[in-house]
Each structure stands twice: as structure tokens, then as C-alpha cells.
Amino acid sequence: MSAPTFDAFRYAHEHWDEVAWLSQNTNHIGPAGIVQEALAEAVRARHYEGYPFAPGTPELRALVLRDLGFPDDAGLQISAGGTEALYMLTRALLAPGDEVIASDPSYLIIHRFVELAGARSRNLEIYAPPYRLTAERVRDAISPTTRMILLIDPLNPLGSGYPAEEVRAIAEIAHDHHLTLLNDVTYRDFADRPTLAATFAPEETLTVWSVSKNCGLAGLRLGGLAGRPDLVRKVARFNTNDLGVNVLAQAAATAALRTKPEWIGELRRQVRANQERIRAVVQEVPGAHLPVFPSQANMFCIDIAETGVGPEALQREMLVTDRVFIRAGSYLSPRFGERFVRVSFSNPPGDIERFARSFPRAVAALRTGSTVRG
Numbered sequence: 001m002s003a004p005t006f007d008a009f010r011y012a013h014e015h016w017d018e019v020a021w022l023s024q025n026t027n028h029i030g031p032a033g034i035v036q037e038a039l040a041e042a043v044r045a046r047h048y049e050g051y052p053f054a055p056g057t058p059e060l061r062a063l064v065l066r067d068l069g070f071p072d073d074a075g076l077q078i079s080a081g082g083t084e085a086l087y088m089l090t091r092a093l094l095a096p097g098d099e100v101i102a103s104d105p106s107y108l109i110i111h112r113f114v115e116l117a118g119a120r121s122r123n124l125e126i127y128a129p130p131y132r133l134t135a136e137r138v139r140d141a142i143s144p145t146t147r148m149i150l151l152i153d154p155l156n157p158l159g160s161g162y163p164a165e166e167v168r169a170i171a172e173i174a175h176d177h178h179l180t181l182l183n184d185v186t187y188r189d190f191a192d193r194p195t196l197a198a199t200f201a202p203e204e205t206l207t208v209w210s211v212s213k214n215c216g217l218a219g220l221r222l223g224g225l226a227g228r229p230d231l232v233r234k235v236a237r238f239n240t241n242d243l244g245v246n247v248l249a250q251a252a253a254t255a256a257l258r259t260k261p262e263w264i265g266e267l268r269r270q271v272r273a274n275q276e277r278i279r280a281v282v283q284e285v286p287g288a289h290l291p292v293f294p295s296q297a298n299m300f301c302i303d304i305a306e307t308g309v310g311p312e313a314l315q316r317e318m319l320v321t322d323r324v325f326i327r328a329g330s331y332l333s334p335r336f337g338e339r340f341v342r343v344s345f346s347n348p349p350g351d352i353e354r355f356a357r358s359f360p361r362a363v364a365a366l367r368t369g370s371t372v373r374g
């Protein structure tokens with residue numbers, strides 16, 4: 001009988017309280033107090049007993065549009081995380097035989113949704129400078145079957161961000177070729193100068209947003225998409241959450257967005273300090289390096305190809321021995337996944353110090369075959 005494969009997520013969830021969660025780009029800094037208070041109040045008032053107002057509360061809707069800088073009459077669909085919006089969008093706008101221009105590495109769940117719609121993604125390899133798409137490569141990749149461009153900015157897992165001029169050039173391509181531009185801005189708040197594609201191609205762009213990472217609400221599942229009202233309506237035909245999105249999630253997101261100017265600066269500062277610290281640690285490990293630094297998101301890749309250690313083995317060793325959970329690259333790249341691990345760093349400094357001890361120890365132990373588990 002072959003040995004059962006190791007289920008890292010099961011293991012991490014079984015040891016939830018002991019784990020430093022550097023694996024899913026989740027935000028463990030905050031605004032924790034503000035969210036806890038809003039949740040406590042919504043629970044005290046027993047808001048969970050009734051169904052939500054299906055489109056989302058007017059205050060939440062207004063806050064989301066204001067946060068994106070969109071006009072009050074923009075189309076807006078609130079969903080259970082950005083994930084649900086991504087599913088609806090691909091389902092509604094793609095047909096068998098269609099092609100989506102995307103990248104490798106990427107957030108591959110979107111590519112899976114593309115395939116579920118019968119379409120296929122054309123993954124341009126970006127594991128080399130500038131570690132993102134360029135307008136020139138996007139233009140060259142367009143074929144008669146191209147329907148959509150996937151622009152994740154900043155990009156998971158590399159942490160690369162798009163300069164405004166590149167966003168403009170890609171938006172112009174979408175406009176000129178009548179392509180939908182899927183602008184996934186999940187990590188926008190961690191970037192120095194984020195630029196929304198909708199600024200340049202408002203007709204073609206659907207902006208997928210989320211409060212999972214910026215507001216630290218991944219477990220509550222709230223996000224959505226915004227854009228041209230008729231296009232959003234077309235996508236929302238595939239909304240299965242007809243009775244609306246979790247009321248507690250809406251209360252938490254409303255409180256977080258209402259107060260964002262008070263806490264976002266400190267979150268960003270801590271995330272920057274954390275990535276500096278991780279860089280210093282990686283520099284001391286022979287064979288390891290960061291393809292992208294500084295990251296414009298709350299994660300980046302650590303290339304370990306020259307260490308002689310495999311990403312899966314490293315993920316397991318750090319998790320089981322030190323309870324530090326990072327992510328092996330195979331989940332994010334069919335072509336380059338064996339080269340890197342991804343680490344996220346919107347965490348308290350204590351978690352980063354645990355990484356700082358675990359990463360060099362685990363690489364050295366795996367190299368010499370002297371892991372704690374043998």
C-alpha cells in the first residue's frame with residue numbers, strides 16, 4: 001500500500017492556533033479591533049436571524065464604490081469573496097473555444113474557472129524580468145478567439161505590480177480589440193501606486209475586488225465585481241447567492257472600509273518592514289533568492305531551485321517541525337512551481353521571526369538529510 005499523501009491544509013487547520021499562517025496571503029494584523037467590535041454588535045443585535053438585503057447594504061455598496069473611486073451609478077455585485085465573482089464572470093462571458101490571455105505563474109483558480117466555461121487560458125510565461133505581462137506580449141498573443149485579458153495587479157504569487165503606463169497600454173489593447181479586461185485588484189491596497197484599468201478602459205473593464213486581504217476578512221468571504229452596469233448585470237445572471245451575502249461579513253466589511261484611512265497606513269508599514277526582514281533572511285541562505293523585491297502585494301516568491309531542496313519538502317518540514325506554513329509553488333505555476341515557495345507577510349512581527357528561524361534551519365536540514373522527522 002502506498003503511503004497517504006500529506007495534506008498540509010488539514011494539518012495546519014488541526015493545529016490552527018500554533019501555526020504562523022504565511023501560506024494564503026491572509027492578513028493577521030488587522031484592523032482586528034474594529035472588526036471584532038462590528039461583529040460583536042451585529043451578533044448582539046441578532047442580525048443573523050434575518051436574510052440580508054440581497055444587493056448588500058446601501059452603506060457597504062457606497063463604501064466599496066468610493067474605495068474604488070467609481071461613480072455612484074457604477075454597476076456593483078457583492079459576492080461571497082472575489083472568488084464567487086470570478087466564477088460568475090467567467091461563466092457569463094466565456095464560451096467554448098474562447099481564449100483568455102493570462103500568465104504563468106498566476107492565481108490558477110481563475111484559470112480553472114475559465115476551463116469550466118469551456119474556454120482556455122493562454123498562459124504567457126512571466127517567471128523572468130519584468131515578472132509580469134507587458135502590453136507588447138499581450139498584443140502578440142491576441143488571436144481571433146481571444147475574448148478576455150486577465151490582469152491581476154498586484155500579481156499573486158510574484159508580488160509584481162504594473163506601472164500606470166503598462167496598465168494604460170493593456171487597457172487600450174482591450175478597448176481596441178473589444179476584449180473584456182478582467183482586472184483583479186485583490187492586493188491593490190498593498191501597492192505604492194495602484195492604477196485601476198477601469199481608468200483607461202471603463203467600457204471593457206470588470207474590476208474584481210475583495211476585503212479578504214486588505215481588511216483581514218478572508219474567513220468571512222466577501223468581495224465582488226464592479227464595472228459598466230449592463231455588463232455587471234449580464235454577469236450577475238449567474239449569481240447563485242440570490243438571498244445575499246452573509247450579514248456578519250457585511251457588518252465587518254462596512255466597519256473596516258469606513259475606517260480604512262485610520263489603519264491602512266500602519267498595515268502597509270508593517271507589511272513593508274516584514275518583507276525587508278524576510279529578504280535579509282533569504283540573502284543568508286545559499287541558493288535562495290527573491291525574483292521580485294520589493295513586492296507590491298503582501299506576498300512574494302522565494303526561488304529555491306539552486307538550494308537543491310524541493311518546495312513540497314520545504315513546506316512540509318517548516319509546517320510540521322516549526323508550525324510555519326508557507327506554500328509550495330506547484331499550486332501557482334504548472335511550469336515554474338518546482339522552483340519556488342510563496343510566503344506572505346501581513347502578519348505580526350512574531351510570525352516573521354518564526355519564519356526567520358525556520359527557513360534557514362529547514363533548508364539546511366533537508367540538504368543534509370537531517371530533518372527532525374528523518
Ligand SMILES: Cc1ncc(COP(=O)(O)O)c(C=O)c1O
Pocket residue numbers: 024025080081082083084107152156184186209210211212218221222223
Ligand atoms: C488574485 C486573487 N484573486 C482573488 C482571490 C480570492 O479572494 P477572495 O475569494 O477571498 O476574495 C485571491 C485569493 O487568494 C487571489 O489571490
